[in-house]
Amino acid sequence: MNFNKLMLGICFLGMVATAQKVKKEELFTIDNKPYYSDEFVRVYKKNLDLVKDESQKDLDQYLELFIGYKLKINKAYKLGLEKGGAYHQELNQYRDQLAKGYMTDTKVTKELVDEAYQRSLKEIRASHILILADENAVPADTLKAWNKIQEVYKKAAAGEDFDKLAEQYSQDPSAKENKGDLGYFSAFRMVYPFENAAYKTAKGQVSKPFRTRFGYHILKVDDVRDNRGEVSVAHIMVLSPADADEATKAAAKQKIFDVYQKLQQGENFESLAKQFSDDKSSSSKGGVLNRFGSGQLSSEEFENVAFSLSKDKPLSEPFQSAFGWHIVKFIDRYPVKTLAEMQAELESKVSKDDRSKLIAESMSEKLHKKYNVKRNDKMYKAVKATVTDDYYKSEWKKPNLDNFKDKLLTVKDSVYPASNFVNYLFIQQKAGHTEKPIGALVDKVYAKYEDEQLNSYYKGDLEKEFPEFAAVMDEYRDGLLLFDLMEKEIWQRSKTDTLGLKAYFEQNKANYSWKNRADVVIASSTSQDVIKEARKMLQKDAAADAIKQKLNVKDKVNVMTTSGTFEEGNDALPKGMKFEKGVSEIIKDGDYYFVVKVNKVMPAGPKTLDEAKGKVVNDYQQSLEENWVKDLRKEFTVVVNRPNFEELKKEMKQ
Incomplete structure (x- = not known):
């Protein structure tokens, strides 16, 4: 089961937020089982910023939602879902995960987080020499390794060439090729003892011998540079999968260089991204990507090109990554994040590497005293x-x-x-x-x-030590039951009840419609004369490739073409285009001239059930749930303590 699936409707799960102190009064009962104001206020406060529907922020509306939630939990217990083996296994897994935050020494953790942040501000380039020595090696083998690293250290400290010493002595298999060079790294990229040695050794100096779980090392710090921070860019991408045939690869390369030529001719980057980029998640935004830092993308080539750009050099040449061809445009650069911004990320990393041993040792010492x-x-x-x-x-x-x-x-x-x-x-x-x-x-x-x-x-x-821990566990326990209940009562039914789904679709057909669609060939250019020639060729049923071949010359891309079926409002279509069969007049949209050949028009109209299946299933689930909650109110007896609720509302408004 995926934990994310438990965020149902109103978010009743997650860490407990700090809520104002309220009296613990009975708020309502379900079959005489009481539910109290403190839980209601805690959950309301926690989810206040998460709900999109303003009506859910109204206390009366929220009470109805909260009662509906508790009705579902009562139904889950009535069905015995809490007895399931999978339920207990997942609950224990979550408790283990949640407990991790309580099983550490926060003071030591903070010191390590602060240290890691300061180190993350710099990137170090170092070379090293390794003499292997297993952690459990017998004393004789350990001594032999220690003596060897001491011998090499004396040579390095005396000024002998470190690269040559690495080639000759290092037992790191890569040393023969890279002479021990590890490239640039920052905090968390190396095991902690190695990182310590690197950050405590001055640039140009050689460290004293130190041990990691791999053996004994010495290292030389070759360079120290500031962290590059983050960069914001836009890109145009043409897909070129590694397993594509040569013709497809050649076409992709030609297309990206055609686009690059148009950029060199002064055409607009954002417009070209909308028309020709295969990255559909960014093309509609003119190719703009979320800002990123080193190591955050899955393509080092892309990152290096992006960081090489600036206001003075805002555009890259076409280059290839594992995904295809790109052209990148510089937007802005951002400094390294603050400690507050990186806090959660650093805490997670500290808990997973060798630093965690220091925290565990400190925690054990505290527990011995406790x-x-x-x-x-x-x-x-x-x-x-x-x-x-x-x-x-x-x-x-x-x-x-x-x-x-x-x-x-x-x-x-x-x-x-x-x-x-x-x-x-x-x-x-x-x-x-x-x-x-x-x-x-x-x-x-x-x-x-x-x-x-x-x-x-x-x-x-x-649970006894920390009331907030107990509260979160109670909420998660209910959330797991709610997930299983919804799967049983709603989600599976909506997927398998084909007759019910079809009947719902027939009753609500008006909600599922196509806009006007057209099967088109689009030609675009910044030159009106060129687009006039393209229009003449389209009128003679010339193919898109033929138009490009005739109108584009070796050193200049004059026209680009796009083909396919597009719905009204699609960014690829020029504004003002008429959905009429035939070749359009020349359309000016921004800096571009367009001509469109409409091969076929599919007018606006209702979708079939298959065409709208995803949205229909989702809407059908919501409908089933609304009716189901009404039935639960009949199955269980709900009594709201109105005087207590009105008093609570007054307290919360103060």
């Missing part, structure tokens, strides 16, 4: 004595668990028997631990076990 944690040392010693060196080979066998039923760990009011830790040890031996001696390894595994139990206890206690 809860009364005790270890039964006698029982721990007994468990420890059972672990042998067979553990390193994953051949250690569990002792008899009957001998380890006594408690080993106590967290507040929860007791964990020693047998739990024995089972945990047994599973962990497959992780390939190499810590020696064996006693030190057991201590390390126990520390991890204790931290996990602490975090698990805290996670299970979130």
Whole structure:
């Protein structure tokens, strides 16, 4: 199930917004089950800016919507939908996701976010030398790698050529070709220890040896530059898929260079984008794209060209990306986002990379102080004595668990028997631990076990610790039920009830109509003389390619053509075009002259059910839901406490 599908009608889901304090009074009952004013106010405040219909902001109207919502939830419980396995699985998944925001040390998180932001203001170009050393390597191999990196470091620090040292010594497979050059990068592009070394090393200097999970490194900072920020551009794109045949590719290339020639002749970029760009999401806006920064598009070629443009050089030459051919026009450049603008993005990234270990360590330390944690040392010693060196080979066998039923760990009011830790040890031996001696390894595994139990206890206690967490879980629980109920009662019915859908369509045919349409060939040019020639050729039934071949010369594109079936109002059609069969008079629209050959006219008229299927299904669903809610009001007894509601309205208007 997709979480986004739960945003139904009025948005009853999401994080709880801060609402004004109100008395918790009974607002209404459904079959004698009370619903209270505090929940109503919280949900109303949270969704106030999300609703588009102004009537839904009216408290009386909103109460009707809220009651309808609760009626549906009551129906879901009446049908037993809360007993479904899929429902419980999704609810647990959501709780796990929501809990992540409560399972971190906010102070440490803030420090790491601030650091990441400051680093994101710069991009570093560095080269590195790697000597491989696995995280779990035996001490002898680790020492060997350490000695090697020290040897290389001394050579680099003495001024030997870093590129040559990388070629000779680096165990990064790419070093033979790139001499260790990693290109430009910023925060989060490298593992955290590597990033730390890069940002703490001055330009032109070599870092001291440091370790990551890959091994030992030294790096040289070759350059530091400011982050490029964001850029706003418009583009004209001609699709040219990689798997297209050669003729199609050649035609796409010819078309983009024809458009470029027209731009060089002084024709309007926005008009050409509307007529000829295959990017339909931007062509109607003159090719304008949402602004973007480095790494935000799926084409590095496109980004590099866009960032190379400026007010002094506003137009690119045609270039090719994985999607096709482009011409890009510069609009504006924007500085790097502020910390406030990047806050959520940075927090998410911090939680997913090596920085998260620092947060977890800090959180565990806090939980140890928060809860009364005790270890039964006698029982721990007994468990420890059972672990042998067979553990390193994953051949250690569990002792008899009957001998380890006594408690080993106590967290507040929860007791964990020693047998739990024995089972945990047994599973962990497959992780390939190499810590020696064996006693030190057991201590390390126990520390991890204790931290996990602490975090698990805290996670299970979130509803008691944080009322807002409990409120969000209640809302999400209801939202999942509502989704399942709507799927069962409305959505599936609208898809499978073909007779009902057809009857609804017949009753509402007037709502589903075509505008005038025409099958046309359009020729456009900035030259009236050229378009006169094109008109003569169209009158003689000349094909579009023939017109272009005759009127376009080698170094100049005089005319462009477009063919297809278009509905009235389409941007590709010149304004003032008559929907009449035959060749039109010359039409002037802006800087362009057009002539249109109308091969066939399809007048405005009703669509068939197949032609309007998507919108009909959507409208039919809304109709079913409206009637269904009316039926629910008959099935359940709703009693509104009017005095309390009127008092609440007065409070909320203050």
